[in-house]
Amino acid sequence: MSAPIRIRPISAEAFAPFGDLIATDGSPDVMINQGLCGRYHDRARFEFGAGRAGLSLFDAVPRDLPYRLELVERHPLGSQAFIPMTFQPFLVIVAPDAGGVPGRPLAFRTGAGQAINFHRGTWHGVLTPLQAPGLFAVVDRIGEGTNLEEHWFDEPHVIVA
Numbered sequence: 001m002s003a004p005i006r007i008r009p010i011s012a013e014a015f016a017p018f019g020d021l022i023a024t025d026g027s028p029d030v031m032i033n034q035g036l037c038g039r040y041h042d043r044a045r046f047e048f049g050a051g052r053a054g055l056s057l058f059d060a061v062p063r064d065l066p067y068r069l070e071l072v073e074r075h076p077l078g079s080q081a082f083i084p085m086t087f088q089p090f091l092v093i094v095a096p097d098a099g100g101v102p103g104r105p106l107a108f109r110t111g112a113g114q115a116i117n118f119h120r121g122t123w124h125g126v127l128t129p130l131q132a133p134g135l136f137a138v139v140d141r142i143g144e145g146t147n148l149e150e151h152w153f154d155e156p157h158v159i160v161a
């Protein structure tokens, strides 16, 4: 049994090898709408390969901790963004690539009102809310071809708070 994986607060720096943290940190890039709205401009690197962007809603079951991580997956043809429709933090799991299979996963907890975008090909856990409602907007690739590769661990990892 490998050592449990401890959840840590997400940061743009720690998540940068895997994707984009989408957050209203600091000042807006520009004030718009007669000064009544701060625009945090162009905060995610989307890729959709030869497909197109799709916007879907996911209504996911909240997970309990400790969480048994049985698999990670990746999307070789496009990016995937998880945008919560609530103010609840959620669990984000990623893993480095180690010669075509995932290395030891990392677990992050987002801050309230933060979203994430996995870059194309990033090993990640599926959408995992921690509280109900687990309602998210998801922006990812719609198109032809196989855009899902799963890796099931021989022995599940345990994710702990």
Ligand SMILES: NC(=O)N[C@@H](O)C(=O)O
Pocket (backbone or CB within 6 Å): 073, 080, 124, 125, 126, 127
């Ligand atoms: N399969 C699907 O639509 N969602 C997964 O890719 C996921 O990361 O949750």
Ligand code: NI
Pocket (backbone or CB within 6 Å): 073, 075, 080, 124, 126
């Ligand atoms: Ni996915």
